[in-house]
Amino acid sequence: MKLAIANPAEFAKAFASLTDRQYEVLQKVLAGEKDASIAAELHITKDTVRKHIENICKAFGLNDPEEPGSSHRAELISIIAKYRPDLFKEKHQNIKNSTSVLLSSYRGNDPDMMLMTKLDAALKKNGYQVFLATGSLRMARNGLQQIYTALNSCDCLLLLLSPLSASSEMVTEEVRLAKTRYTSTDDRKPIIVPIYINCPFSLLNHDLRGYLQGIPHYEWRSPDDTNIIIQTVLKLLALGEESEQGNFTNYRSPIFNYQFPTQHAATPNYPPQPVAEPELPRGQVELASAFYVERTGIDERCYEAIVKPGSLIRIKAARQMGKTSLMARILHRASQQGYRTVPLSFQLADSKIFTDLDLFLRWFCANVALQLDLPDRLTEYWNSIFGSKVACKSYFERYLLTHDTSPLALGLDEVDVIFRYPELAADFFALLRAWHEEAKNREIWKKLRLVVVHSTEVYVPMDINQSPFNVGLPIELPEFNAQQVRELAFRHGLPWSVFEVEQLMAMVGGHPYLVRLALYHIARKEIAIEQLLETAPTDAGLYSDHLRRHLWHLEQYPDLAAALKKVVDADVPVQLESLQGFKLHSMGLVYLQGNQVTPRCNLYRYYFRVRLS
Numbered sequence: 001m002k003l004a005i006a007n008p009a010e011f012a013k014a015f016a017s018l019t020d021r022q023y024e025v026l027q028k029v030l031a032g033e034k035d036a037s038i039a040a041e042l043h044i045t046k047d048t049v050r051k052h053i054e055n056i057c058k059a060f061g062l063n064d065p066e067e068p069g070s071s072h073r074a075e076l077i078s079i080i081a082k083y084r085p086d087l088f089k090e091k092h093q094n095i096k097n098s099t100s101v102l103l104s105s106y107r108g109n110d111p112d113m114m115l116m117t118k119l120d121a122a123l124k125k126n127g128y129q130v131f132l133a134t135g136s137l138r139m140a141r142n143g144l145q146q147i148y149t150a151l152n153s154c155d156c157l158l159l160l161l162s163p164l165s166a167s168s169e170m171v172t173e174e175v176r177l178a179k180t181r182y183t184s185t186d187d188r189k190p191i192i193v194p195i196y197i198n199c200p201f202s203l204l205n206h207d208l209r210g211y212l213q214g215i216p217h218y219e220w221r222s223p224d225d226t227n228i229i230i231q232t233v234l235k236l237l238a239l240g241e242e243s244e245q246g247n248f249t250n251y252r253s254p255i256f257n258y259q260f261p262t263q264h265a266a267t268p269n270y271p272p273q274p275v276a277e278p279e280l281p282r283g284q285v286e287l288a289s290a291f292y293v294e295r296t297g298i299d300e301r302c303y304e305a306i307v308k309p310g311s312l313i314r315i316k317a318a319r320q321m322g323k324t325s326l327m328a329r330i331l332h333r334a335s336q337q338g339y340r341t342v343p344l345s346f347q348l349a350d351s352k353i354f355t356d357l358d359l360f361l362r363w364f365c366a367n368v369a370l371q372l373d374l375p376d377r378l379t380e381y382w383n384s385i386f387g388s389k390v391a392c393k394s395y396f397e398r399y400l401l402t403h404d405t406s407p408l409a410l411g412l413d414e415v416d417v418i419f420r421y422p423e424l425a426a427d428f429f430a431l432l433r434a435w436h437e438e439a440k441n442r443e444i445w446k447k448l449r450l451v452v453v454h455s456t457e458v459y460v461p462m463d464i465n466q467s468p469f470n471v472g473l474p475i476e477l478p479e480f481n482a483q484q485v486r487e488l489a490f491r492h493g494l495p496w497s498v499f500e501v502e503q504l505m506a507m508v509g510g511h512p513y514l515v516r517l518a519l520y521h522i523a524r525k526e527i528a529i530e531q532l533l534e535t536a537p538t539d540a541g542l543y544s545d546h547l548r549r550h551l552w553h554l555e556q557y558p559d560l561a562a563a564l565k566k567v568v569d570a571d572v573p574v575q576l577e578s579l580q581g582f583k584l585h586s587m588g589l590v591y592l593q594g595n596q597v598t599p600r601c602n603l604y605r606y607y608f609r610v611r612l613s
Helices: 008-016 020-030 035-042 046-059 073-083 086-093 112-125 135-139 143-151 169-184 206-212 223-242 299-306 323-336 351-355 357-371 388-400 422-438 482-491 498-508 512-523 529-535 544-556 558-569 578-586 602-611
Strands: 100-104 129-133 156-161 191-197 217-220 312-316 340-345 408-413 448-454 473-476 590-593 596-599
Touching (some): 008 073, 020 035, 020 073, 112 129, 112 223, 129 143, 143 169, 156 223, 323 408, 323 448, 340 357, 351 357, 498 512, 512 544, 558 578, 558 596, 558 602, 596 602
Parallel strands (some): 156 191, 312 448, 312 473, 340 408, 408 448
Antiparallel strands (some): 590 596
């Protein structure tokens, strides 16, 4: 086959047309990495890697119509070798000769900036490679891609957590990616080192609490702690280089702190007030918060259902719609009835847990026992001779359910995580359905009450008679209506008329998180509603952090980005492939009715119409 590129000018034009992601894939191909390795490093599928390579080949004219299914990688490498041989040398230049650190800070304010600057200088002075993930970089063109690439190669994520960063969705996404890589690779990197800057753990948003739960952290309270922090970090990195897997978590310093916070807030000894000090939304709404709004007819139905023997409640809604907050209240109501309660989020499980059914079910049983303050009895009660599902059922029957006479209310949050593993999902959900059916005939299983929380439609192929998603009480959380938004404004001390409510809802709809974020900042007189609406769908607006997190996620999945672009560009409902619609709906970006898809609100329509163009 004749090479498609005939001269340097044609090569330069083709090379310049590559996207950042295509260039990143190309670098890894030139370094000799396999598709599976590239997919794992970039957190995409092998099919997506192959699609990127196919598009790269097309950019260089390597799309022979007579051989549409053939690979042109050899020809591609020949072209690169001819015109850009220096790219092959990059794989040697990129080999790290020292530990690399990603230093993450959300905003350039003191004391964050002061501490970041001194840490940066001290780390570089001691020979460490430092990548700074700052607020300005997150807002820059291709900045998110640079941070994503650094997260995939760094040895340590040094996380400066101020009260502002504690509620940042972008910081949360960085920690999620770091934790995913740490738990899914053999090198156990990057090690995450959180440093709390006058920021108690309670200020962290719900997801960030989950990701950092159990991870040792260090606290900065005043400038007197700066030198201690720097010396501690240097000591940690030195110990990490000496150990085989970079494990330096056994080191202690005067500012060391280690705690295992509960996933759901305990109820304070005072009730919520009708009007309260504005409360920054951070995921789950605390049990005693004045800013939790009950959905008429929904909360009460759940409270009635949880006390019924063998009950199963299924809560479905898009991200940030209040699912976890409702689950927490259902479990709290159950505890008031004397029930034992266990909230369990599958978001907290290491990815390797989902690779084997027996390992997953053991993890599941051990976690339930742990939260019930029961000793681990897997060795005594787990018998795999009849299979993992029977062993799990037996463990509940013979130990967890019989240990106490009171019923057990089990809340399963973020079960969408399991959907990514269809074979395991089919077995686990069939097990839940079997337990629910057992409650119709056996007293022991009437003691179990299940609350299952998920974001997406269930796209795991299952026998209708084995699925737990067509039995029990189905709850789908709607957005707030105008009356509820106005009530929430009153609770923030804002005497809004219908006009102000309609103005806000014209931009963000009744999305609980977006509404609360606006009301918080307006109530604190940090922004007027007119300015908020004018700048909302831009990177300079109140929702920039929220929108950039979505953009970051979409950049990792080009097929989803293309699907959303199709939706926001249209003025009528658009039909998408089922899986694409499900995923965009679970992200909270679209409404889904069958295969017909529309943007969830004008905020997303206006922002992504520009950013995805």
